[in-house]
Amino acid sequence: MATATATNTNKSVLWDWLTTVDHKKLSVLYLIAGALFFLKAGAMAIFMRIQLMSPENTFLSGQTFNEFVTMHGTIMLFLAVTPLIFAFMNFVIPLQIGARDVAFPFVNALGFWIFFFGGLLVSVSWFFGGAPDAGWTAYVPLSGGEYGDLGLDFYVLGLQVSGLGTLVSAINFIVTIINMRAPGMTMMRLPLFCWTSLITSILIVFAFTPLAAGLALLMLDRIFGGQFFNPGSGGNPVLWQHIFWIFGHPEVYILVLPAFGIISEVIPAFSKKRLFGYTAMVFATLIIAFLSFMVWVHHMFTVGIGPITNSVFAIATMAIGVPTGIKIFNWLFTMWGGKLIFNTAMLCASSFVPTFVLGGVTGVMLAMVPVDYLYHDTYFVVAHFHYIVVGGIALGLLAGTFYWYPKMFGHMLNEKLGQLMFWMFYVGFHMTFFIQHILGLIGMPRRVFTYLDGQGMGTMNLVSSIGAFMMGAAMVVLLINVVYSAYTSKRITVRDPWDARTLEWATTTPVPEYNFAQTPQVRSLDPWFYEKVHGDGTMKPAEPMDEIHMPNGSILPFCIGLGLFVWGFGMIMMQMENPLIPEWIVIGAGVIVTFGSMMLHSIHEDHGYHIPLDKIKKTEKEVS
Amino acid sequence: MSDDLSKPFSKSALTHEELLKINRERKIQIAAFACMIFLTLLAFIAVAMDMIAPGFTIPFILLLAVVQFALQLFYFMHLKDKDHEWPNAFMLTGIVVSTPALIALILLLGVTKY
The missing domain is CATH 1.10.287 (Helix Hairpins)
Structure with a gap:
């Protein structure tokens, strides 16, 4: 209600976080949830590397190894990296475009909770007869009703639910970037992170819908006796591969484009130069996004589709190298002649460039059909995509963490521990994955839980495992850094600790809940830098100081997420041998909670509240 | 208000x-x-x-x-x-992206069964 202004100042902390619709708090929730899933999937990777350390090791059974392989891939892609990029997108986009919040704060919270409960649904599979074990691609017939166990039902329904959350958030980001830009922030003045986030969100809308359709078909096959993928009844198992990769290839770009965006923010900030070739960067991003939908068959070269199709998709795949090359050179030219500052963020960002080139080069190698018959399903592929996702995305996320941490939490991360983490991670990463190229070339297949002695793979696997332990240790150092810095780092009171360029650094630290007391007037690309050099060092306001309209928090997003979790769990119970309670009760409860909460949101009127002028003035005086 | x-x-x-x-x-x-x-x-x-x-x-x-x-x-x-440039752009993007995919799928799955 508009009149109830200051009543919500003393609610409990837990309730505050469960009901928050503030993009900055949701970003922290995304960060925590993503980090937890990341640690879980990382621990699985460590276990797998222990198993592969020596020939014919018996540390893990083959079944457990399969479950770890599947869950490592599934969690990393859907439940770890996606929320981590969403954390940065949530925090940075409204600040960079000069908005008070995202376009639909309620939907933002809804996206987080649906994602979170979907992730939980995939994760509880461990307690009900084992995790999914058909690889993160879940190819039929291995994942179909005949061979796949209960774990695959958790995979199908959990990803269906969490995919809904991702879609919802993506639509929100698109609307935010298109409609909520501050006056003067034209599309061609949009910071590159916002551009890549916009493109990523568009890719999510176009790519997660085929995934949802594919998962629905698989669910119908598994739970309701459908025959879409059963060739005996006229179905076609290759259909799943097509649908999955029509989603799966853009998914890679969904994850890597925001990392590109982070790199494009960090490198100019620590080179003290504007980004080289901004326009070319924007159009390169657009072309990459377009091409990402035209190349899915390169994952299926060995299916036997035929030479003409394979050639067409091979050429389309190689074409992606061109816009990516444009980006690489633009980053190099941004650094060229700049006043470089090598702190942890810049170390991660600048080392991203050569590492990503290595991943790209092996990508073009894999795109050549005749040799792909040799590379297919070997460790060469594993090495290639880990160079993209760890050397590209993980380094980008680390750079973003160190870069935006002072804005998000009000203090910096410790530099010494940060650089220690970087060097351990970087050396460990190359040790782990470079040697896997060679392992692949001498013929070690992926997704196998052991190998024989005397095949010449023992030493290289040992080196790879030692590298993996180093990366694990680096992540422990990062965690120690987070705790250590929280206690020892100096609170930051200045707006702009890095002397950076974009609008998020024009806000006070800590950022007040309304972000900008007055919407800023943007006069140039890199508006904050422009005002520092050509203006008086403050953003020109685009509106007079006035009351600020804010949305109320709501528990309903949490309830809708919980309802979908219960509903999905009920659907899985239909497959269980002897569930404790009838599955229809569980499904019914889930449906009632989900749609009941939606109904409640529709009929309950909530116009938000206003922050009065004197309170804004007081807050502004306190923080500046 | x-x-x-x-x-x-x-x-x-x-x-x-x-x-x-x-x-x-x-x-x-x-x-x-x-x-x-x-x-x-x-x-x-x-x-x-x-x-x-x-x-x-x-x-x-x-x-x-x-x-x-x-x-x-x-x-x-x-x-x-008027003022429907963004929806137009998105619809066009959707058509441009999905048409080749659909044609490819019809040819691959419908004709060659792969």
């Missing part, structure tokens, strides 16, 4: 010109609807009549489908209107 948001309005805030424009819009919508019903009828007739050869029917109803699609987008979904 915002407490009054849910109360009904006693009088329309639209000007005379705006009301005229809405009426014109309504007429256009009805005309487009009638047109689309007519196109659907043509499609049904083409399929149902034995004297029309399938060699003609299939391209003919595909053509009708394209026309229907355009009418649907531009008239029912207002893509022809």
